[in-house]
Amino acid sequence: MKKEIKTDIHLEYFDSMNWYNESSAPKNVPIIDLKGFNFDSKNNDIEKIKATIIECLKNGSGFFYIKNFGIEEAYLSEFLRVTGELFQMPKNEKEKLICPTLPLRGYTETNKENTALAINSGDSPDICMKYTWTQNNIYPNIDFKNNWDLYMDKTRSISRKLLELIRSALGEDEKNNQLWNNVINGEGMVRHLYYPDIPSNSEDPLNHNLSTNETPLRMGNHSDIGSITLLYQTPCPNGFVSLEAEIDDGFVGIPAIRNTMVVNIGDTLSIITGGEIKATKHRVLQSNHQGSERTATALFYFPSSDFDLKKIDKTEYQGLIGKINPNTFSDFLNSMSENYCNKNL
Numbered sequence: 001m002k003k004e005i006k007t008d009i010h011l012e013y014f015d016s017m018n019w020y021n022e023s024s025a026p027k028n029v030p031i032i033d034l035k036g037f038n039f040d041s042k043n044n045d046i047e048k049i050k051a052t053i054i055e056c057l058k059n060g061s062g063f064f065y066i067k068n069f070g071i072e073e074a075y076l077s078e079f080l081r082v083t084g085e086l087f088q089m090p091k092n093e094k095e096k097l098i099c100p101t102l103p104l105r106g107y108t109e110t111n112k113e114n115t116a117l118a119i120n121s122g123d124s125p126d127i128c129m130k131y132t133w134t135q136n137n138i139y140p141n142i143d144f145k146n147n148w149d150l151y152m153d154k155t156r157s158i159s160r161k162l163l164e165l166i167r168s169a170l171g172e173d174e175k176n177n178q179l180w181n182n183v184i185n186g187e188g189m190v191r192h193l194y195y196p197d198i199p200s201n202s203e204d205p206l207n208h209n210l211s212t213n214e215t216p217l218r219m220g221n222h223s224d225i226g227s228i229t230l231l232y233q234t235p236c237p238n239g240f241v242s243l244e245a246e247i248d249d250g251f252v253g254i255p256a257i258r259n260t261m262v263v264n265i266g267d268t269l270s271i272i273t274g275g276e277i278k279a280t281k282h283r284v285l286q287s288n289h290q291g292s293e294r295t296a297t298a299l300f301y302f303p304s305s306d307f308d309l310k311k312i313d314k315t316e317y318q319g320l321i322g323k324i325n326p327n328t329f330s331d332f333l334n335s336m337s338e339n340y341c342n343k344n345l
């Protein structure tokens with residue numbers, strides 16, 4: 001089976017990708033245009049955007065797209081090129097970028113993490129390679145570092161601005177709500193996921209779905225643990241829609257639409273709003289057919305490390321972390337990261 005990783009990702013290659021168009025967005029997943037948008041101004045667009053986001057998070061799917069978010073496609077193509085080169089490096093070179101100690105960072109081999117198991121929502125190994133960028137990063141070269149630093153800066157900035165909009169739309173005090181201040185002044189973790197072309201009926205040793213009658217998955221059903229997630233995804237060449245969100249008691253495909261990012265809310269934000277806004281669960285399907293490789297680059301925005309978990313009802317967290325009783329988000333994140341590191345196959 002062909003398993004080379006496509007690294008010649010330039011704009012021409014973007015043009016040839018099998019993107020979905022905007023009319024393919026599910027009806028409960030709005031596309032929010034941020035063109036010319038100044039997050040600090042008080043114009044009608046802000047009120048319209050806030051209303052659309054809050055309706056989506058309170059009563060809709062909990063997922064929305066953004067477009068014209070201020071990151072050029074030319075830069076994204078370069079980011080994907082340097083990242084693709086990392087995954088194409090010889091095995092022994094990639095292994096030098098594996099980091100077994102916290103914080104979670106560096107290179108992760110296919111099937112070495114199990115998102116569903118880590119958060120106790122099932123058992124479905126992640127059939128993808130990952131590379132993670134947070135603190136004390138390890139990287140192959142300075143070009144790579146510069147690209148990843150920039151991606152982190154840009155996506156953190158967008159996340160922070162979206163969270164300020166959500167806080168404002170919920171009528172929260174801008175100065176005196178310490179939990180919200182911790183959320184806004186948060187930290188980011190970027191993870192790039194490369195899903196190789198392994199059909200669900202293949203006998204490839206990396207395929208863990210061969211013997212099951214259930215829906216073949218590349219990543220099990222889960223909600224994200226932070227406050228907000230920005231996802232930049234590329235489409236499968238065969239048109240397969242891999243990402244699904246759990247909406248209205250069913251799963252709905254979230255296709256890769258050119259020049260958009262997908263935004264969803266994590267558990268932390270849902271909990272501090274008393275469940276007022278949703279942390280929608282989602283999963284990643286495996287295709288039955290060849291031509292289903294894809295990439296997804298996620299910015300997970302977490303509250304600042306001193307976010308005081310003692311001040312909130314931790315009922316939902318207790319389900320995630322078992323016996324551990326963290327005082328701060330930093331403790332919580334470390335215990336979750338240990339779950340990822342230790343619950344390997």
Ligand SMILES: [Fe+2]
Nearest residue numbers: 222223224282
């Ligand atoms: Fe997720």
